[in-house]
Amino acid sequence: MSVVLIAGSPGSVSRTSALITFIDGLLQARGIKTEVFNVNDFDGNAVFFADVSAPQIVRYREAIAKADAVILATPVYQASFSGAIKLLLDLVPERGLKGKLVLPLANGGSDNHLLVIDYALKPVLSALGASNVLGGVYVNAKQLTLEEGQAYRVGGDARARIQRALDELLEALPLVIGANERNHSGVAYA
Template identity: 40%
Template sequence: MSKAVIIFGSPSKTSRLTSVIQYAQEVLQASGMQTEWINVADLPAEDLILARFDSPSIVQANALVEQADAILIASPVYKASYTGVLKTFLDLIPQRGLADKLILPIFMGGTMAHLLSIDYSLKPVLSALAARYMLGGVYIVDSEVTRNEQGSIELSEAIKGRLDDSLRQFVEETAWYSQRGKSRGQ
């Protein structure tokens, strides 16, 4: 069974992005993938800010990343980039910590003007962490995710379709990618 870790870089636990990622997690689990969730905002702020690589919370989070076959990275877009809280955690991942991992970014922003934030702000950092196989990602304009009268979140059909396609590719390529590594004796 393939393992995926969701690195959630939102400072809010009740955002629309939270609901999108919960949906993604359900899809991954229904596809037979084991998932773990790292909510970066739950990690000790002082450990993140002071770059305490030896903090038990950071060591545990990095162990989840190390054990994963695939990583889903989610963040809202602020000031044309991902959140600072996500950056503080990425800075604590070991230098080659994303080697041999399949990566799927999912970003949510207020406007299409930040569509390329995945390519121009996140992917260079992931490359510095030795990520070599990154899917295109899904960028969602927050108006495409609405809260209904009952308080639950509804995804537009277009977003649901794009998410489902990307998640299906993520599951299929994770299986292929992890099998490829096993066949090489890794």
């Protein structure tokens, strides 16, 4: 099993990156191979101009192509997902999420943006071929506390909801992997 995690916040110390770091730790503790991509790790010009020959972008696209699941997190800006996550999603080839299990996360300043995953992010994921999109998790900024100015800590309620979402992902993952193997072997669905 292989999972790609994508953090779409341009902030150097961000709530979004804290969510991805927290999830990465949970997955690694279960022995799952992960690869994390943060928008800040890319050359801005390469991403902005979609230079698919840039080494970072080649590695990113290859990781997504090989992954069984993709987990992405975005801050909410202007009642939608960040432009940074959109730039990273624009680098994914057409139908590049087909056959992948996708778990979207968003974090924002208030619960008024709770539906951003369903109404803004999921249509973009569907356009990339994702048909196995889990419900997602929205985390209010109040559930992420800054510790000593270094990093955010994910609070109790958010931790529990993320854990439930990961349990759902890990439960569904063998089914998705099995379906992909059947499709690649030429065996049709029953």
